[in-house]
Amino acid sequence: MDGEIGNGVMKTASNGVNEYENRRLTDDEFDRYSRQMIVPGMGKEAQLRLINSRVLIIGAGGLGCPAAQYVAASGVGTLGIVDGDVVEMSNLHRQVGHATSRIGMKKVDSLITHLKDLNPLPTYTPHPFHISSQNAADIISKYDLVMDCTDNAATRYLISDICVLLQKPLVSAASVQKSGQLIVLNCPPAQQGLIDKPYPPCYRCCFRKPPPPSAMVTCGEAGIMGTVVGMMGVAQAGEAIKILASNLHKPSTSTNPSAPPSENLCQPHLLLYTYDLASGIGPYTFRAAKMGGRKKNCFACGENSPSTLTLEGIKGGNPNYEQFCGLNAASTTLLPKEERITASAYHQAKVKGELPEHILIDTREKEHFSFGSIEGAVNLPFTTLLTKAFKIKRAGQEEGKAEDILPPQAKEVSEDAPILFVCRRGLDSQEAVEKFKELGLDKGGKRKIMDIMGGMKAWKDEVDPDFQFI
Amino acid sequence: MGSSEPTSCETIPITVEFSGGLEMLFSNKAKHAVAVPSIDPVTNSPFNIGHLIRHLVDNLITDDRTDLFVLDDHLRPGILVLINDADWELEGEEEYEIQSGDAILFVSTLHGG
Numbered sequence: 179m180d181g182e183i184g185n186g187v188m189k190t191a192s193n194g195v196n197e198y199e200n201r202r203l204t205d206d207e208f209d210r211y212s213r214q215m216i217v218p219g220m221g222k223e224a225q226l227r228l229i230n231s232r233v234l235i236i237g238a239g240g241l242g243c244p245a246a247q248y249v250a251a252s253g254v255g256t257l258g259i260v261d262g263d264v265v266e267m268s269n270l271h272r273q274v275g276h277a278t279s280r281i282g283m284k285k286v287d288s289l290i291t292h293l294k295d296l297n298p299l300p301t302y303t304p305h306p307f308h309i310s311s312q313n314a315a316d317i318i319s320k321y322d323l324v325m326d327c328t329d330n331a332a333t334r335y336l337i338s339d340i341c342v343l344l345q346k347p348l349v350s351a352a353s354v355q356k357s358g359q360l361i362v363l364n365c366p367p368a369q370q371g372l373i374d375k376p377y378p379p380c381y382r383c384c385f386r387k388p389p390p391p392s393a394m395v396t397c398g399e400a401g402i403m404g405t406v407v408g409m410m411g412v413a414q415a416g417e418a419i420k421i422l423a424s425n426l427h428k429p430s431t432s433t434n435p436s437a438p439p440s441e442n443l444c445q446p447h448l449l450l451y452t453y454d455l456a457s458g459i460g461p462y463t464f465r466a467a468k469m470g471g472r473k474k475n476c477f478a479c480g481e482n483s484p485s486t487l488t489l490e491g492i493k494g495g496n497p498n499y500e501q502f503c504g505l506n507a508a509s510t511t512l513l514p515k516e517e518r519i520t521a522s523a524y525h526q527a528k529v530k531g532e533l534p535e536h537i538l539i540d541t542r543e544k545e546h547f548s549f550g551s552i553e554g555a556v557n558l559p560f561t562t563l564l565t566k567a568f569k570i571k572r573a574g575q576e577e578g579k580a581e582d583i584l585p586p587q588a589k590e591v592s593e594d595a596p597i598l599f600v601c602r603r604g605l606d607s608q609e610a611v612e613k614f615k616e617l618g619l620d621k622g623g624k625r626k627i628m629d630i631m632g633g634m635k636a637w638k639d640e641v642d643p644d645f646q647f648i
Numbered sequence: 649m650g651s652s653e654p655t656s657c658e659t660i661p662i663t664v665e666f667s668g669g670l671e672m673l674f675s676n677k678a679k680h681a682v683a684v685p686s687i688d689p690v691t692n693s694p695f696n697i698g699h700l701i702r703h704l705v706d707n708l709i710t711d712d713r714t715d716l717f718v719l720d721d722h723l724r725p726g727i728l729v730l731i732n733d734a735d736w737e738l739e740g741e742e743e744y745e746i747q748s749g750d751a752i753l754f755v756s757t758l759h760g761g
């Protein structure tokens with residue numbers, strides 16, 4: 179055991195950064211962290227840095243749960259968690275810090291319950307609401323390092339901007355379906371606007387513009403493998419622990435160039451993880467891509483950024499993150515009323531026997547379709563439909579070619595029988611109608627092509643409450 | 649692939665990869681061996697990433713939703729390009745002249761969690 183003694187009194191160093199005196203670890207701490215402290219590069223000093231640091235995890239979901247578990251277990255002194263949601267059954271295959279017995283509980287409370295049992299030593303602070311332009315700076319200012327475990331682009335830009343302004347390092351990860359990404363940003367933090375030498379990038383330096391809303395995919399739509407998002411959350415915790423243990427979370431200002439940023443932090447690597455369910459031999463791929471440093475023209479951290487981005491501005495709604503990410507523009511109605519039928523109207527007509535002979539095409543992916551559909555529906559996944567439509571168009575619309583896109587069951591009905599589309603929530607089905615009309619399959623109006631409004635979600639809500647909707 | 653028009657110039661072999669969901673637009677395949685002309689036939693200048701993007705839309709894409717890959721003749725926002733595992737901004741972006749054996753990765757940035 180180390181023979182030094184101290185009482186852990188905090189003193190303020192001349193540079194205004196709080197430093198802790200070297201102290202003896204308590205017996206509990208010594209015992210609990212012993213296996214970690216003897217790892218080369220750790221030791222007592224690194225452990226004390228962890229104990230004296232404050233970490234904020236934003237999002238208590240698939241990334242936040244594993245991230246919080248490992249950060250808490252490693253012995254950080256204070257762990258704050260932000261999330262406004264409650265635990266749902268469909269979270270539990272990946273959000274392993276919650277529990278079946280805690281469904282319906284606020285996620286922050288559920289996760290903290292788990293963490294306290296895992297490690298009672300840290301101080302846990304719940305923030306049981308979503309992060310917003312109004313509250314972000316107040317919350318983030320109380321911590322030394324931020325972990326972005328959120329699930330949408332608008333929040334990611336907000337968090338990064340606040341981290342630039344408050345000079346906090348940001349460990350950012352994201353994951354959808356079978357892919358994950360991870361990057362350390364703004365570390366060590368440098369004052370906004372400095373460009374006299376290489377400085378680390380912010381989120382905007384690396385990802386200047388968000389994708390259009392039509393290209394944004396959520397875990398709710400595309401699905402997510404628990405192990406994939408879990409791997410990213412654990413890796414995120416690893417980066418946070420490394421930064422805190424190495425004291426890289428302290429701002430290096432021009433008056434205090436104590437921590438000259440090393441090259442690999444000024445040009446951080448973006449970790450890309452891909453997992454392939456279909457591949458037997460290559461189960462996964464990791465790759466690391468070298469990113470650029472702070473950009474001179476960055477809106478948030480570049481040369482003129484102090485005039486474009488301020489804390490007061492953000493609180494007052496400038497920039498408008500929702501608008502930046504195009505969230506207000508999305509339209510969900512493409513077709514005129516005459517080309518649409520509600521789920522309940524379809525059902526009633528069918529029950530009364532008033533429905534003419536028709537073909538019903540379900541455009542959800544085959545994994546969704548495997549849980550059932552409307553009776554008589556045939557499956558033509560949207561991506562397959564688009565690929566086929568594209569091939570036909572490229573080959574030139576010769577007579578008969580367009581018919582190739584129809585499922586084989588179409589031959590069992592008369593050739594002018596109406597075609598109906600249904601999808602998950604009612605957008606793809608409308609696009610499918612438009613696509614079929616583009617291919618001339620409506621025969622100039624002779625053949626009706628329509629969609630069921632609101633998709634299988636509406637079918638469950640209006641017709642069949644027992645339907646297993648994903 | 650190598651389905652570009654025959655020109656007097658030779659072709660160079662490269663690898664093009666798609667990740668983060670973009671592979672969906674390219675026959676659901678992550679990795680493609682592609683042969684591109686060393687000189688762009690339209691502009692008569694060395695074949696660069698900008699030319700490659702157009703080439704992929706003309707020859708390799710298998711999905712109608714080209715707007716998920718290009719918008720207004722440029723790569724759509726939210727796609728990172730990695731040239732031999734480095735951000736293309738370090739290499740000159742669209743101007744980077746393609747070399748034999750280059751590995752070009754297009755990654756859609758993710759936001760879920």
Ligand SMILES: [Zn+2]
Nearest residue numbers: 380383476479
């Ligand atoms: Zn920046």
